[in-house]
Amino acid sequence: MGDRLSGTVIVRIAQRKDASKDVRVRGFRADIEGLRAIAVVAVLIYHLRSGWLPGGFAGVDIFFVISGFLITSHLIREWASRGRISLTRFYARRMIRLVPAATLTLVATAAATVLFVPRYLWQQIGFDIAGAAAYIVNWVFAARSVDYLAEDAVTSPVQHFWSLAVEEQYYLIWPLLIILAGMAATKLRLRTRVMVVCAAGMVITLSFGAALLAIAAGDATAYFSTLTRLWELAVGATVAAAAPVLSRVTGVVAGFGYAAGIALILIALVVVTGEADWPGPLTLLPVLGTAMAIAFGGAGTVVEKIVCVKPLVWVGGISYSLYLWHWPIIVIAGYVFERNSVAVALACATLSVLLAWLSVRFFENPIRFSTWARGRSRNGLSLGLVMGAASVVLGLILSWSSSDGSLRAPEGAVPQGAAVLGPVPTESASSELMVEPAWVLPAPNKATEDVPRLYADGCQQDQFSAEVLRCTYGDTEADRTIAIVGDSKANQWLPAIDLIGKDEGYRVDVITKSACSLSDAPARKSGGAYPSCDEWNDNVDRELAELRPDVVLTSMASARAHVNGTEAEARRVMAEGLAAKLAHIEELGSDVIVIADTPHPPFAVYQCVAEHSDDVLGCGFALAPALELSAVGTQRAAVEQLGGTVLEPGTSAAEPAGTRSAADSQAPTMIDMTDVICPPSTAQSCPAVIGNALIYRQGSHVTATYVETMTEHLRDVLAEAGLEVR
Structure with a gap:
């Protein structure tokens, strides 16, 4: 896909010292243009309606192999004819061919974003455009694919640039490998092609092996990673290097091989x-x-003639531009039309083809074949660098322009948040809550960044490692210890617990892992097993046995274990696993307090607030179904199984507050902060904003700002649960 050297390539591969023996000449490769057409049409159909062609995404893999073949063919030809490869010339040609079309698409995408996409999304899309222009966006998407805090990330209109980034990164290293292979061949008196096959074989082995290991580990970054994709381009490179040998296969065998390839x-x-x-x-x-x-290919078989029909060859000729244009059009159309009907899909396809042809005819080719661009390598390099840099700047400007001033807080403003509810949330007056806010914090477009500082400190373990990470907050010199253990639903309470720890003389140790609940039940992630979470839980047992905290605080987002069975069975197993874990922690001498999972909104609350700044009250949602989606039921079942109690802010425990110690605890306590997030006075609904504080940041996670305003409520109910306070 990235290498558009055109199907009108003449591939002449010759070893400098053996040119008379090893020559394969091919003229116009209409079959390659046909393959490109199959690839881009497959991707287009898949993106329009995945059900129409379930494996259409594999068109990208077809492009990878073609690019590896063409690039290697040209590099070997240059080495054979000149005895060297000009890197300057190579990169200048790549830039002339690739950057202008990409720049045009990115500029148009930025313009369409401003016209049709809600402003709060500009930050993410602008950042993605900058990453696409710099050809590193595959790593941006790789990081986002495993970022538990990016669950609300919207589909990027430049997401398809990830494959172009992979190819450009391939181009950085592959010419160097060809040069090394050529030098080694000269030194060892071997053919260059033999050494290239060896180099490609090494890349295939390492890269494909890395891909298999990543898939086995459930590593979502594998899809976007250059390391797990290089082998596909290296397969194409192997075909290029072996071309003289493969050209000897003719007749029926070649025809069968070609047909078998198309069949696969x-x-x-x-x-x-x-x-x-x-x-x-x-x-x-x-x-x-x-x-x-x-x-x-080239044998002229019946199957090859079908692939080489003129319409396919024509589509293959504009395949690069068609690939660039189709995805932004599809994504932007989603913001323009209420539903993606078949008519809309066909209109997107038609517009994509039209813009691709116009781009090739009136923009790409005039630049590509201009005397100035092709005259000197430095001209091509300058053109590519200037256009690329301009696109990066454009993307950053779009990202920085995401705030439109709606609901902007006055300088120095501090939201009251949960403080407006009073000590007993159930007695809060609805008149204080059901008022449209003039400003909110955090700003809706910054909500996803309003997280506990442990993320900046690198203190939450990722989804792959089972190593236990521990960071200390609160009163770091205190003898008493509170351990926050679990997933991100546990660590979301750190802003309040940190303040309580400093005030009450507790060291606060945070031990958390992304999307991993504290439980002995088989962990589940994305509908599958989560082995690193299971291993992490075992390691946490050893960590807590050594640490011996006075109090262990935990919460969780996952209500189900990974089991074969019904929803009820999965919840039952998770509850039993949680109960077993809590019982084990109590045996270590620690008091256990479970903080109820927060209600799960049916939509991204901060996005709703950003889109409806004049109707923030309309961004509330019903409490009952939000609780059903949460892990509250699972947690309650586990606590009740162990004979524990459930406390809410404003309630009283069986014993006077602050008189129970960890050693006295016989069963875990569950504290439910739902009334502070969804006050009963709001008629069983959950507001988006309380006391000028935006409550949700993404998914069902509460903003660090609002959690901090809940400190006094949390302190009181923790004291009721037995936490010793002054």
């Missing part, structure tokens, strides 16, 4: 479903299929 491609596009385990073993279907089609 079609099987991948039609039969394969889901991108979760990609790239993996099934990726071999489109990769090897494309390699076979390229290797045995």
Whole structure:
């Protein structure tokens, strides 16, 4: 996809010392243009309606193999004819071919974003545009794919640039490997192609191995990672290096090989479903299929003639531009039209083809074939760098322009938040809550950044490692210890617990892992097993046995264990696993307090507030279904199984506040802060804002700002639960 050297390539591969023996000449490769057309049409259909072509995403893999083949063919040809490779010339040509079209698409995407996309989304999209222009956006999406705090991230209109970024990163290293292979061949008196095959084989082994390991570990970054994708381009490179040998295969054998290759491609596009385990073993279907089609193409078989029909060849000629344009059009259309009907889908496809043709005809080719651009390598480099830098700046400007001033807080303003509720939330007057706020903090477009400082400190373990990370807050010199253990629903309470720890003389140790609940039940993530979470839980047992905290605070977002069974069965197993874990912690001598999961909104609250700044009250949601979605029921079942009690702000415990110690505790206590988040006076609904504080940041996580305003409520109910306070 990224390498658009055109199907009108003449590939002449010759070893400098053996040119008379090792020559393969090919003229116009209409079959390669046909393969490009199949790839881009497959991707287009998949993005318009994935059900129409379940494996259409594999079109990207077809592009990877083609790019690896063409780039390597040209590099070997240059080495064979000149005995060297000009990196300056190589990168200048790449920039002239790739950057202008990409820049035009990015500029148009930024303009369409300003016109049709809600302003609060400009920050993310602008950042993505900058990453796409710098050809590093695949790593941006890789990080986002495993970022538990990015669950509300919108579909990026430049998400498809990830594959272009992979190819550009490939171009940084592959010419160097060809040079090294050529030098080694000269030194060892071997053919350059032999050394290139060896180099490609090494890359295939390491990269494909990395992909298999990543998929086995459930690493979501594998899909976007250059390290797990290089093998696909290296397969194409192997075909290029082996071209003289492969050209000897002719007749029926070549025809059968070509047909088999096309068959593998079609099987991948039609039969394969889901991108979760990609790239993996099934990726071999489109990769090897494309390699076979390229290797045995040119024989003029019936199947090849079908692939080479003029409409496909024409589409192949504009495939790069079509790939660039189609995805922004589809994504932006989602903001323009209420529903993505078949008519809208067909209109998007038509507009994509039209813009692709116009781009090639009136923008790309005039630049690409201009005397100035092709005259000197430095001209091409300058053009590419200037256009790329301009796109990066444009993206950053768009990102910085995301705030429109709506609901902007006055300088120095501090929200009251939960403080407006009074000591007993159930007695709060609705008149104080059901008022449209003039300002809110955090600003809606900054809500996802309003997180506990432990994230900046690198204190939450990621989804892959089972190592226990521990960071200390509160009164770091205190003898008494509170340990916050669990997932992000546990650590979201740190802003309040940190203040309580400093005031009451507790060291606060945070031990958390992304999307990993404290439980002995088999962990579940994205509908599958979560082995690193299970291992982490075992390691936490040892950590707590050594740490011996006075109090362990935990919460959780996941209500279900990973079991084969019904929803009820999954919840029951999770409750039993949580109960077993809590009982074990109590045996260590620690008091256990479970903080109820916060209600799960049915939509992104901060996005609603950003879009409806004049009707913030309309961004409230019903409490009952929000609790059903949460883990409250699972937590309550576990606590009750152990004979524990449930406390809410404003209630009284069986014993006077502050008189129970950890050693006296016989059962865990669950504290439910729901009334502070969804006050009963709001008629069983959960408001988006209380006391000028935005409550939710993303998903069902509460903003650090609002949690901090809940400090006094939390302090009181913790004292009722037995926490010793002064």
